[in-house]
Amino acid sequence: MERLTGVSASPGIATGMAHVLGSRVEVHERRIASDTVDGELRRLDAALAHTDGQLARIQQQIAEREHDGHQYRILEAHRLMLQDEHLVEVARGIIRDQQTGAEWAVRKALDQIQVVFDRIEDPYFRDRSSDIAVVGERLLRNLMGMVETDPDEAPQGSIIVAHDLSPSEIAQLGRAGAVGVCSDAGGRTSHTAIVARALGMPYVAGVEGLGHKTWSGMRLVVDGTRGEVILDPDDAALNHYRERADHQRARARRLTALRDAPAETKDGVRVHLAANIELMEEIAAAVEMGTESVGLFRTEFLYLERSDLPTEEDQYAHAVAALKSAAGRTITFRTLDLGGDKMPAAVRIPSGQNPSLGLRSIRYSFHRTDIFRTQLRALFRAASVGPSRILFPLISGVAELRMARAICQEVCAELRRDGLAHDPNTPLGAMVETPSAAMIADLLAEECDFLSIGTNDLIQYSLAADRENEHVGYLYHPLHPSIMRSLRQIVLGAARHGREVAMCGDMAGDPLFVLVLMGLGLRNLSMAPRQIPLVKSVIRASTLGEAEKLANTALTLRTESEVEDLVYNVMYDRFPIELDDGQSDRKD
Ligand code: PEP
Ligand code: MG
Numbered sequence: 409m410e411r412l413t414g415v416s417a418s419p420g421i422a423t424g425m426a427h428v429l430g431s432r433v434e435v436h437e438r439r440i441a442s443d444t445v446d447g448e449l450r451r452l453d454a455a456l457a458h459t460d461g462q463l464a465r466i467q468q469q470i471a472e473r474e475h476d477g478h479q480y481r482i483l484e485a486h487r488l489m490l491q492d493e494h495l496v497e498v499a500r501g502i503i504r505d506q507q508t509g510a511e512w513a514v515r516k517a518l519d520q521i522q523v524v525f526d527r528i529e530d531p532y533f534r535d536r537s538s539d540i541a542v543v544g545e546r547l548l549r550n551l552m553g554m555v556e557t558d559p560d561e562a563p564q565g566s567i568i569v570a571h572d573l574s575p576s577e578i579a580q581l582g583r584a585g586a587v588g589v590c591s592d593a594g595g596r597t598s599h600t601a602i603v604a605r606a607l608g609m610p611y612v613a614g615v616e617g618l619g620h621k622t623w624s625g626m627r628l629v630v631d632g633t634r635g636e637v638i639l640d641p642d643d644a645a646l647n648h649y650r651e652r653a654d655h656q657r658a659r660a661r662r663l664t665a666l667r668d669a670p671a672e673t674k675d676g677v678r679v680h681l682a683a684n685i686e687l688m689e690e691i692a693a694a695v696e697m698g699t700e701s702v703g704l705f706r707t708e709f710l711y712l713e714r715s716d717l718p719t720e721e722d723q724y725a726h727a728v729a730a731l732k733s734a735a736g737r738t739i740t741f742r743t744l745d746l747g748g749d750k751m752p753a754a755v756r757i758p759s760g761q762n763p764s765l766g767l768r769s770i771r772y773s774f775h776r777t778d779i780f781r782t783q784l785r786a787l788f789r790a791a792s793v794g795p796s797r798i799l800f801p802l803i804s805g806v807a808e809l810r811m812a813r814a815i816c817q818e819v820c821a822e823l824r825r826d827g828l829a830h831d832p833n834t835p836l837g838a839m840v841e842t843p844s845a846a847m848i849a850d851l852l853a854e855e856c857d858f859l860s861i862g863t864n865d866l867i868q869y870s871l872a873a874d875r876e877n878e879h880v881g882y883l884y885h886p887l888h889p890s891i892m893r894s895l896r897q898i899v900l901g902a903a904r905h906g907r908e909v910a911m912c913g914d915m916a917g918d919p920l921f922v923l924v925l926m927g928l929g930l931r932n933l934s935m936a937p938r939q940i941p942l943v944k945s946v947i948r949a950s951t952l953g954e955a956e957k958l959a960n961t962a963l964t965l966r967t968e969s970e971v972e973d974l975v976y977n978v979m980y981d982r983f984p985i986e987l988d989d990g991q992s993d994r995k996d
Contacts, residue, residue, distance in 0.1 A: 703934025863913025927959025
């Protein structure tokens, strides 16, 4: 048994067998005798047939659950690649002419294909090389008799071990039945972590040495609450974690009873609690948890889970379906927030040396106004079907906000000319997630209908600490005095113009921070659906007086640890149930 520590990226406890996701298969050259060439060719044929059979099986599973047939078609293309002469005939030729093992021949054929792809100028076709790589690695694993490592084939109840994972991979794994995740890389507010929380999958990121110490089939415990992974736990440890998991589930059940109670303090101050949504299936769960609206709909996930660009009709249908599941609750659709750690397959976004400081989010929308306009057309049309708002991400100044608004006006004029129903009065908001936007929150508030604070990025940019990078995770401190002051300034800036200010970053959903946020003047919090009952429970047991006292004292302190000591002590004393993770020493 061994305990490794990382970052708590999605709370909860999971136990199960490890399923290690592989990367590039290591192949060594193997010379063969001339009389074994035919045998080697037969091995290749058998592996091709086996691989095709696996893909056909996955295709069948997808056909049963997918509606638009998109992934099914990708699998069809992958199966055709197994018959491609550039792969199969070239590999056969290498076995025959160079008398090498089949694995080496396949690797060389794949490398040759890669060279051709690298020369293609069109980014769309160049990116298709990843498809051939996926098929090729699967073929190699089969040739070498390795355990399957396809995300779609993660055994039910398994725990995924990976170096790194993309947001769409984790969504796929969750749907395939994986119950927990751990990775060497990644951070607490990465979008992969956000999806893990959305799916309720415990996730520990940034676990050093994980890749070298685990193998498929090993028993693991992922303690996402405390950020620990236990390798090969003994019976006593397993019992301990099972008890804690039971305890956490029982508390969640108790708190869900608050579903229909208002989020109101003991002295009558009302707080609006909303849900953050990444995947359509979360909306029903959010309604179940008692959400009052969808405060952040991350529309880019529609782009991340497919290999082509969604059309206006696709996006319109998606937004209308979301409004339907929200059953009359307002949805705040955030426009595309691509780039950084969210790279779609359909378009190539130049990442530059510093992806999160580069062409991401609203900047990419301005760069590809064709994609942006298509999305806006869909959203303004959907707004005529149900209550909606539109939110622009990563706004750094008034000029960007004006540019986004001007494009909205043009899009609405176009929809009018096309005779399509739409709502030109849809409220437009700006996210405050850069220090620049925080400093001029009053100017932004004056020129839009509402503000929404994205603390994940605001903290990343304020403390200059990449939210993806496990080496600087230690700098992530939501209670840092600089963040306290920024939040206060944003609230005052919005109030100056009578605008609503919401918070939709992760900070809004952590029960530890609720009192401070209320004390700073926030009355609208949007969070992962399963956090709603916890946050509501804290609000209902508190008073505005104590919240303001706590925030005002916090604002006088000079270091993040002083603020944390103050806030944690108050919160663990006042809210032992909401902050109890089944192990009494969390605050130490
Ligand atoms: C944020 O930055 O806090 C936010 C809500 O946006 P995202 O996490 O999608 O970047
Ligand atoms: Mg953000």
